[in-house]
Structure formats: C-alpha cells, structure tokens
Amino acid sequence: MSKKLSLCVMFLLLLFATQSFAEQVVKIGALYPMSGRGGLYGKDSEIAIKIALDEVHKKGLPKGIKLDVIITDDQSKPDYAVSVAKRYITEEKVKFLFGVVSSAVALAVTEVSKNNKIIFVGTDHAATDLTAQKFQPYYFRVSNNTYQSMMAGAMYLKEMGGWKKIAYIGPDYAYGRDQWMELKYALDKLGVTYEVVGEYWPKLYEPDYTSYITAIINAKPDILVAGFWGGDTVAFIKQAKAYGLFSKMKYFHPDAGGNYEVMAALGKEMPEGLIMSARHHVNWPDTPENKAFVEKFYKQAGRYPSYAAEGAYAGIHLIAEAIRKVGNADDTEALVKAMEGMKLRLPEDPKGFTSYIDPKTHQIVQVQAIGVTEKNKKYPPAEVMLGKFKVYDANKLWPDFDYIEYLKKTKK
Amino acid sequence: MDISFLLSQLIGGLSTAMLLFLVSSGLSLIFGVGKVFNFAHGSFYLLGSYLAYQFINMFTNFWVGVVCATIGAGIFGMVMEFLFLRRIYGRQDEGGFQILLTYSFILIIDDMVKFIWGSEYKTIEKPEILIDQVQIGSIFIPKYSLFILIVGLLIAISFWFILNKTETGKIVKATAIDRDMLGLLGINVPLVMTTVFGVATAMGGLSGALAAPLRTVTPGAGIEVIIDSLIVIVLGGLGNFWGALLGSIIIGEVLAFGILWVPQWASLLNFLVMVLVLIFKPEGLFPQKKGGRV
Numbered sequence: 001m002s003k004k005l006s007l008c009v010m011f012l013l014l015l016f017a018t019q020s021f022a023e024q025v026v027k028i029g030a031l032y033p034m035s036g037r038g039g040l041y042g043k044d045s046e047i048a049i050k051i052a053l054d055e056v057h058k059k060g061l062p063k064g065i066k067l068d069v070i071i072t073d074d075q076s077k078p079d080y081a082v083s084v085a086k087r088y089i090t091e092e093k094v095k096f097l098f099g100v101v102s103s104a105v106a107l108a109v110t111e112v113s114k115n116n117k118i119i120f121v122g123t124d125h126a127a128t129d130l131t132a133q134k135f136q137p138y139y140f141r142v143s144n145n146t147y148q149s150m151m152a153g154a155m156y157l158k159e160m161g162g163w164k165k166i167a168y169i170g171p172d173y174a175y176g177r178d179q180w181m182e183l184k185y186a187l188d189k190l191g192v193t194y195e196v197v198g199e200y201w202p203k204l205y206e207p208d209y210t211s212y213i214t215a216i217i218n219a220k221p222d223i224l225v226a227g228f229w230g231g232d233t234v235a236f237i238k239q240a241k242a243y244g245l246f247s248k249m250k251y252f253h254p255d256a257g258g259n260y261e262v263m264a265a266l267g268k269e270m271p272e273g274l275i276m277s278a279r280h281h282v283n284w285p286d287t288p289e290n291k292a293f294v295e296k297f298y299k300q301a302g303r304y305p306s307y308a309a310e311g312a313y314a315g316i317h318l319i320a321e322a323i324r325k326v327g328n329a330d331d332t333e334a335l336v337k338a339m340e341g342m343k344l345r346l347p348e349d350p351k352g353f354t355s356y357i358d359p360k361t362h363q364i365v366q367v368q369a370i371g372v373t374e375k376n377k378k379y380p381p382a383e384v385m386l387g388k389f390k391v392y393d394a395n396k397l398w399p400d401f402d403y404i405e406y407l408k409k410t411k412k
Numbered sequence: 413m414d415i416s417f418l419l420s421q422l423i424g425g426l427s428t429a430m431l432l433f434l435v436s437s438g439l440s441l442i443f444g445v446g447k448v449f450n451f452a453h454g455s456f457y458l459l460g461s462y463l464a465y466q467f468i469n470m471f472t473n474f475w476v477g478v479v480c481a482t483i484g485a486g487i488f489g490m491v492m493e494f495l496f497l498r499r500i501y502g503r504q505d506e507g508g509f510q511i512l513l514t515y516s517f518i519l520i521i522d523d524m525v526k527f528i529w530g531s532e533y534k535t536i537e538k539p540e541i542l543i544d545q546v547q548i549g550s551i552f553i554p555k556y557s558l559f560i561l562i563v564g565l566l567i568a569i570s571f572w573f574i575l576n577k578t579e580t581g582k583i584v585k586a587t588a589i590d591r592d593m594l595g596l597l598g599i600n601v602p603l604v605m606t607t608v609f610g611v612a613t614a615m616g617g618l619s620g621a622l623a624a625p626l627r628t629v630t631p632g633a634g635i636e637v638i639i640d641s642l643i644v645i646v647l648g649g650l651g652n653f654w655g656a657l658l659g660s661i662i663i664g665e666v667l668a669f670g671i672l673w674v675p676q677w678a679s680l681l682n683f684l685v686m687v688l689v690l691i692f693k694p695e696g697l698f699p700q701k702k703g704g705r706v
Contacts (some may be wrong), residue, residue, distance in 0.1 A: 035523070205632075362600055
C-alpha cells in the first residue's frame, strides 16, 4: 500500500515538474504606491492587472508563457523605487519594469531601465519629459502625457472663445508647473491671445486653500485653470464652492479634474458646469470595450475604477501583444521593435480609433475627450459626471516635435 | 487693492489658522503637560475624520457623528498611552523612544484606516445650516468657516479656564512641573497622564472631524497635517497653549498675504518665518516658563 502511495506521489510530482517546464514564467516588476494618498491608484492598478492577466492567459501566449506580476509599494519615493527596481532586475530576474504613478519616481526608474536595458512600461505618470527630452529606447508609456491633455485643453479654450483673462492654480512641483507651461505654449501655438491675471502655487497636498480662493476671486479671471490631482482637487472644489467661486468664473481642469475618484468623493457636492477631463472615463466612450472593462472592474472591486486602472490594464496588454509578435520574452531588442508603432484597442478608444505607440517617442497616442460636469447618478456614489464631451483628434496632440525641441532648449 | 478685499484675505487667513490651532493645540497640550512628543498626533486627526465619516453615516446626524468621533479618538489615545507610552516614561533617552514609538503609530493607524475603510477618498457633507455664506458688507464668508472660528475660540477659552481656574487644571499643571512630588501628595499621576493624553488626542480627532467637510478624507492625511502643526508649535514655543494659537494665526496670515505679494514663494514663507524665529528666539515666541505654564 505504502509503495503504491509513494508511486502515486512520484507520478504527481513528475506531472507538476513537466508542467512547470512547459510553462515559462515571465516576471514583470511593478512599482505602485500602495500606501498613503496614492494608495488608491496602486490598488486600482493591481485589480486592473489581474483583469488584464486573466484576459491575456485566456487567449494564451506563445510557448506557454505565463506572465507573473510582482507589485511592490514604491512609497512614492524615487530613491526607494530605484532600489526596488534594481532588486527586481538582479534577484527576481524580471523582464519588464512596470507601473509607477509619480513622475518623479518614473524619471528615476527610467534611468535604471536605460542602464540595464530592461523595458519599462509606464502606466500612469504624466510628465511629458519621459517621452520627450528624457526619452530612452527602453521606455514606453501607455497613458497620455500632460502635453496631450493641455494641447486638447488649448483647442477647447480656443473653440469656446468669449474669454480673455486667465488664472492658474496648481501644485508647486513639476506636474503642476509643467501643465501651466504646456497650456500657455499650446495657446500661443494656436494663436490664442490671453491675459494672465494670476498664478498660484499651493504645495502638493495643501489641506487649506481658503486664502488662495479669496485671492483668485479678487483677481477676477474669466477662466481658472487648475492642475491638481486626486484629493487636492476634492479639497479645492469643496472649499471654492463654499466661497461661490464657480459662479464667478469658468473652471477648467483638463488633465485630471474629471477623474472618477474625484466625482465619487464629492458626490452631490460636485458643482455642475465645470470643464474637465481625465485619462480614462467610466462613462465615455460608449463602446463594448469600455463597458466590459468597467463592469469587470466593478465586479472585482465593488466600485468603479479611478483613471489609473486603465493604464495598468493597457500596459499588460502591450507586453502580451509584443510577446505574441516576437514569439518569446527574451529578445528585448525585438520586443522594443515590436512595441514601436503597435496598435492597441483600449477601453478609452472611441469607435473608429485605435490607440498606438508613437515609434519615435514611445508615447501612446490617444484621443482626448473633454466634458462638462452634469447630473448623472448611474455611477454611484458619484452624482455628477462628465457629459457633453468634445473629442480631440489624437494625431493633432502628439507627437509635437517643435515642443520636444522647445523642451530640449528650456529643460535639461 | 481695496480694503474689503484685504479684510476678506485676513478672515480667510484666520479660518486657516483656526483649523491649524485645533490640530496643534492637542499636540501642544500633551507636550506641555507630559513632555510627550506625540508624532502620531496627525494620525488622530486622520482617525477623527474616518470615525466622523462612520458615525455620521450611522446616525445620519453630523453633530452626533462629530461628538462620537472626538470621543472615539480620545479613547484610542488613552488606550495607546496606557498600553504603550506609559512603558517608556522615565527611561534614559525617553525622547528617542517617544519618537520611534509614536512614529510607529502613524504607520499603524494609516494602515488600520486603509484596512477598515479602504483606500478610496471619503466625503462628509456640511450640515444643512452651515452650507451657505454670510455677507458682511461686501465680504462673503462661508458659514462653516465662521463656525470653525467660533469653535476654535471657544476651545481656547475653555482650556485657559480649566487650566488656570480649576483644581483639575492645577493638578494638570503640577504634573508638568514635578510628577514625583505630585505622586507623593497622593495624586494618581498615571491617571492624570492618561486623561490628558486622551483629551489631547480627542482634540486631534475633533479637528479631523471638523476639517473633513472641507478637505479630503484619505489615508496619508495625518502625516501631512503634522508638519504644519510642528511649525506652529515651534513658533509658539513648545508646550504653550497660547503660543499655539498665536503660531497658527501667524502661519495663516503669512500665507494669506504672501499669496498676494509673492505668489511664487507663498508656500515657502511659513518655513522662512520658522527659520527666523529659531534664529532670533529659539525658545519660541511664548517659551514655556520654568513654572510649566501650559
């Protein structure tokens, strides 16, 4: 009996061993903030990664390849993220670096990717620099950069007309400063004339905007452009509403104002008539792909996704498609070539357009949809969502080599 | 620049100051009395916000929610003091232990909050009667900001009264001077310490609950408010209650007027003020007297 049993065990062990030989596991080293303010984006990316992995493995990869994503909390700290990325490469033998919400972290990790010739797929951070003057051949980004948002924003402002005086408020670091520089560059490029009546730079995560709000109201701009993200948008809108700011000027927030998590946090407190956008909308475009993605996420998480989820989802599909095209995950140079120009049908693509990776800058090229807040209770706890979307042609937004040249001259 | 605008900027600065005072007063109190530097004080602010979110939803009443959140944060603080902090009093290098221990509570409370309530932002609505604004001349002030101003002042006055005019206050102040002697006189010093710690953390909880309708309820918010509170209590003089109030007003107003004249550097000005105070009056504007004034 015991002999039979041990034979059985041997047989089973052999079976597992052959299976694991047949399965090649390709490791992807992901870095996301999993704690603090950015924790929500890390969590949402993790859920979206699972959804994408299920889809990828269901369809199958060549040579029985399976993708294994390891996620580590990057604590939104560049130096710490660099040490994790290096450990991923030397100890975990990852084939890809992945993720990252903070642009400061991404700018540090892209150096690791360059020095080690390991592909880094950026899913969330938006600093234009990464696909412009800081471009390196092993870096790819699957969410739009701030220049794309701001160029679309400038087009919107030009079409809208009827305004002259403009003011800006944004967090006092690269993300906030770049957006303003880019919007002004884009407005100038489009030949729009305007008068800047105020620039305000609260620190990131500023809890109290009261004094900024009273100063903005006094400056009397026709349009207030905002460059906040996440919780800062929520706090600013709550406080500005109490002062009646939104009835005194138009509020324009084209990169991250319309993030779903902001709508969800503000509920019925979100004012109507604000002009905003986001890198992904749960209610636009009305395509089967977007609906399926949002539904799958809802099923897993019990809530609707923040914009970060779609970037992570896109990143996994980019890697999977490249492996399918090359036939293996070992030839990095071939994978880079495969990713260049690759088309990816994504949830945020409207009918008739497919996102693609610009071969020269490795930046994904996508349409931008800017909407206006209006009542919509289909996605609780949000009670106000974006609607009346205006859509901007992806090819007019990126690549803009004049701007890249401008960046090379003005920034190092 | 017209006068009504300057006045509205002044009031804006005051309302910023009052919330700052509510947070830092608890920090200052526990330092003044117990010489405990509670680095996790901001986490009680965070806990207060989440407890308020929970209780307001549970009772569908803002006021009950805020009171429960304040008490809840206080109870949590007392438990923390009783089970952990008490064990390091009187040790050599107590200060280092305090920072390590209370810092660990920042991480614990942050993760606890994420574990219980999730990482998505939460929101608390203002109570119906405080939603709109009042008009004074040509200035509009949100009612909620006025309410915070009044609460802040009431708290400052009641603390002054309790500490200076009551028997309990005298005992608390005596704790700051000589714990051993107080023990010899038959006062239960550990109980006083736990209670004061509870009151201080309840203040943190109250400030979090009251700030929640104006701010974002999110993990990580605790560590952010502690920085400004630290500037305030360094300015005011460590452990001095009135110093905390003055420090808050200075910080609020420096920011409010800094935005007008040097918008590019406004958020740096607070640190500049702190540096100047540390250079010219390193003990703070209201240093704690030998007598242990709180």
